[in-house]
Amino acid sequence: xxxxxxxxxxxxxxxxxxxxxxxxxxxxxxxxxxxxxxxxxxxxxxxxxxxxxxxxxxxxxxxxxxxxxxxxxxxxxxxxxxxxxxxxxxxxxxxxxxxxxxxxxxxxxxxxxxxxxxxxxxxxxxxxxxxxxxxxxxxxxxxxxxxxxxxxxxxxxxxxxxxxxxxxxxxxxxxxxxxxxxxxxxxxxxxxxxxxxxxxxxxxxxxxxxxxxxxxxxxxxxxxxxxxxxxxxxxxxxxxxxxxxxxxxxxxxxxxxxxxxxxxxxxxxxxxxxxxxxxxxxxxxxxxxxxxxxxxxxxxxxxxxxxxxxxxxxxxxxxxxxxxxxxxxxxxxxxxxxxxxxxxxxxxxxxxxxxxxxxxxxxxxxxxxxxxxxxxxxxxxxxxxxxxxxxxxxxxxxxxxxxxxxxxxxxxxxxxxxxxxxxxxxxxxxxxxxxxxxxxxxxxxxxxxxxxxxxxxxxxxxxxxxxxxxxxxxxxxxxxxxxxxxxxxxxxxxxxxxxxxxxxxxxxxxxxxxxxxxxxxxxxxxxxxxxxxxxxxxxxxxxxxxxxxxxxxxxxxxxxxxxxxxxxxxxxxxxxxxxxxxxxxxxxxxxxxxxxxxxxxxxxxxxxxxxxxxxxxxxxxxxxxxxxxxxxxxxxxxxxxxxxxx
Ligand code: T1G
Numbered sequence: 233x234x235x236x237x238x239x240x241x242x243x244x245x246x247x248x249x250x251x252x253x254x255x256x257x258x259x260x261x262x263x264x265x266x267x268x269x270x271x272x273x274x275x276x277x278x279x280x281x282x283x284x285x286x287x288x289x290x291x292x293x294x295x296x297x298x299x300x301x302x303x304x305x306x307x308x309x310x311x312x313x314x315x316x317x318x319x320x321x322x323x324x325x326x327x328x329x330x331x332x333x334x335x336x337x338x339x340x341x342x343x344x345x346x347x348x349x350x351x352x353x354x355x356x357x358x359x360x361x362x363x364x365x366x367x368x369x370x371x372x373x374x375x376x377x378x379x380x381x382x383x384x385x386x387x388x389x390x391x392x393x394x395x396x397x398x399x400x401x402x403x404x405x406x407x408x409x410x411x412x413x414x415x416x417x418x419x420x421x422x423x424x425x426x427x428x429x430x431x432x433x434x435x436x437x438x439x440x441x442x443x444x445x446x447x448x449x450x451x452x453x454x455x456x457x458x459x460x461x462x463x464x465x466x467x468x469x470x471x472x473x474x475x476x477x478x479x480x481x482x483x484x485x486x487x488x489x490x491x492x493x494x495x496x497x498x499x500x501x502x503x504x505x506x507x508x509x510x511x512x513x514x515x516x517x518x519x520x521x522x523x524x525x526x527x528x529x530x531x532x533x534x535x536x537x538x539x540x541x542x543x544x545x546x547x548x549x550x551x552x553x554x555x556x557x558x559x560x561x562x563x564x565x566x567x568x569x570x571x572x573x574x575x576x577x578x579x580x581x582x583x584x585x586x587x588x589x590x591x592x593x594x595x596x597x598x599x600x601x602x603x604x605x606x607x608x609x610x611x612x613x614x615x616x617x618x619x620x621x622x623x624x625x626x627x628x629x630x631x632x633x634x635x636x637x638x639x640x641x642x643x644x645x646x647x648x649x650x651x652x653x654x655x656x657x658x659x660x661x662x663x664x665x666x667x668x669x670x671x672x673x674x675x676x677x678x679x680x681x682x683x684x685x686x687x688x689x690x691x692x693x694x695x696x697x698x699x700x701x702x703x704x705x706x707x708x709x710x711x712x713x714x715x716x717x718x719x720x721x722x723x724x725x726x727x728x729x730x731x732x733x734x735x736x737x738x739x740x741x742x743x744x745x746x747x748x749x750x751x752x753x754x755x756x757x758x759x760x761x762x763x764x765x766x767x768x769x770x771x772x773x774x775x776x777x778x779x780x781x782x783x784x785x786x787x788x789x790x791x792x793x794x795x796x797x798x799x800x801x802x803x804x805x806x807x808x809x810x811x812x813x814x815x816x817x818x819x820x821x822x823x824x825x826x827x828x829x830x831x832x833x834x835x836x837x838x839x840x841x842x843x844x845x846x847x848x849x850x851x852x853x854x855x856x857x858x859x860x861x862x863x864x865x866x867x868x869x870x871x872x873x874x875x876x877x878x
Contacts, residue, residue, distance in 0.1 A: 236264025289328025353389030360493030364484030495868030528559015534662030738864025
């Protein structure tokens with residue numbers, strides 16, 4: 233069946249792309265579009281052409297799965313040029329998302345019409361490349377440099393109403409898009425807009441580019457595509473169209489072969505595979521009409537906020553009225569923060585909060601579909617919660633623990649219907665962090681597991697199935713990462729040099745700065761708990777600091793000293809004194825060596841996790857590190873960047 237078809241509506245031809253799942257611009261689609269231009273230009277009865285797409289979205293871009301292969305003709309720039317310079321005007325009718333090459337095809341059309349919920353964008357930099365079919369050169373001519381710089385260097389799509397304001401689309405079609413577009417095509421102005429390739433580019437002062445480069449360089453750290461995209465946009469205003477297109481194409485082909493682009497493609501496909509594991513294909517999840525959270529502390533409130541963001545009514549259970557009030561106040565703080573950041577309107581925040589019912593009465597959960605426990609990390613406390621849940625909840629209610637370190641099998645001991653019990657490990661702040669480790673016990677049935685993944689899709693999370701071991705996948709690797717960082721310090725590498733190296737690698741902060749921010753005592757208490765349980769847990773440098781009262785920023789000092797009210801880390805003489813017997817004379821290692829050591833340690837732990845079956849795929853370990861621990865996305869994750877492809 234042809235992926236590009238032509239229908240006639242009087243003098244209007246409707247060209248429809250139908251290449252599921254997202255109408256990606258495969259070679260067949262590109263060829264079909266070129267053939268349609270030739271056929272319709274040759275048809276004297278055709279006055280104008282509507283370009284539409286079947287399925288859920290307009291063209292979502294070039295076919296990313298073709299990127300590892302040599303580009304096949306017709307190349308997309310030629311397809312866009314054919315449409316742009318066709319004898320008959322083409323009108324893009326956009327629903328869903330017109331992204332990357334999809335928006336570039338729309339830029340080749342004389343007009344762009346959009347459904348109200350549609351969006352347009354040039355997300356190429358998120359794949360480590362730049363637009364390769366005129367996206368930079370035409371967008372500056374259509375909407376000016378400020379809009380073009382924002383669209384291209386962030387890669388963020390723009391919803392239709394905003395796109396209309398910016399001039400990226402010409403009209404929003406309410407109601408049936410196809411018929412609205414045909415009506416528009418039947419009533420075109422006598423004087424059509426000049427094709428973008430024939431329009432002059434704006435004149436831009438040098439200072440604009442200098443300022444843009446400074447802002448972007450600060451934001452992107454080691455990522456190369458955004459600054460290369462800026463260079464394409466600048467070139468598009470300094471040379472003629474053809475030369476600018478050549479520069480853009482050369483840049484695109486150069487970046488497409490880069491390690492960062494390979495890494496970002498690796499993450500792109502891993503993220504899309506994660507929410508629908510093959511092992512659960514055909515398994516129906518339980519319906520989720522409502523939920524409850526036990527515990528209104530930082531994690532519980534964050535989880536409740538995430539559930540409310542997804543539109544689920546939530547019952548928040550706490551042990552007494554005062555704790556309920558504190559939990560609701562925590563939720564209000566979260567939603568008020570979203571309003572301050574412009575993510576929510578006041579009304580939306582009120583509605584979020586109105587959908588939460590605080591209670592101390594477990595019988596309120598008699599008709600709850602999903603209960604997530606997020607109480608103190610103490611086995612006896614969690615067991616009490618599940619004893620109560622086992623008594624009051626429906627037999628088919630999914631009961632989940634948010635535990636980070638405890639063994640879910642121990643928590644579920646004695647629970648009626650253990651097949652509906654599962655671990656759902658959220659990361660703080662739970663309404664922001666994308667990662668969700670899904671931890672089934674041997675008794676968890678597939679319906680419950682599928683419900684965990686359905687919840688992740690509903691919450692917009694990146695789910696990764698994890699086997700049961702201490703720390704599951706992420707915290708187990710974190711422990712190994714920190715131990716390797718301490719090993720470097722023991723051999724004389726300066727604490728600040730380790731952190732600087734990991735920031736240079738692409739982390740927002742190094743391992744020691746991060747502990748000072750989060751608190752050294754959390755991991756210390758885990759280790760002390762394991763020691764109390766009789767396990768042999770060697771003393772760490774962190775233990776020495778915590779025992780000396782140095783728990784991090786919250787106590788004015790941890791690995792670093794801090795001036796009152798100032799978060800800047802200062803080298804600490806006290807720490808040097810406390811650790812003097814643990815550290816050999818100074819060893820200086822360069823940043824790359826430090827990063828190799830620490831990322832290598834993460835990857836080796838990842839290999840062990842794979843060998844034990846705690847994770848199923850290396851790419852899922854990469855997702856855990858990227859979405860749970862800030863591993864730089866453009867590196868692909870520890871497994872990718874230490875593999876042959878990395
Ligand atoms: N190429 C190939 N497959 C794609 C694809 C693409 N561009 N986009 C999505 N898929 C697959 C995806 O792997 C999944 O497959 C299925 O479609 C559904 O995806 C020349 C060079 C469009 C917003 O970066 O942002 O154009 O797992 O689960 O949630 O300048 O997909 O089902 O087998 O994400 O509804 C630029 C990337 C490319 C868009 C839909 N375009 N895609 O989201 O579905 S570079 C992009 C998305 C480019 C030009 C350059 C989203 C979506 P499977 P999904 P969704």
